[in-house]
Amino acid sequence: MQCSLCARGPNWIISVRDEGPGINPAQQDRLFKPFSRLHDLTHPNISGVGLGLALVHTVVKRHGGSLEVESAVGQGAEFRLVLPASASD
Secondary structure, three states, rough: OEEEEEEEEEEEEEEEEOOOOOOOHHHHHHOOOOOOOOOOOOOOOOOOOHHHHHHHHHHHHHHEEEEEEEEEEEEEEEEEEEEEEEOOO
């Protein structure tokens, strides 16, 4: 797993990249829905109930940011938290 922090325009980007099974682009719209597990049948060793990314997505949006994902099957995934560098009034 790799993590990084960098500036992009008026935002901070926190990036987390893994070397997991990857996520089919056709399924990526389900990633941030509560209780949605994409790998429960194909990779049963990956545990969880499907709340982690939904929680992160909600918190990031409430702070004025967004969440990006870049992934392909068999190539891992990169999640980027895009947060404003300064608080808006």
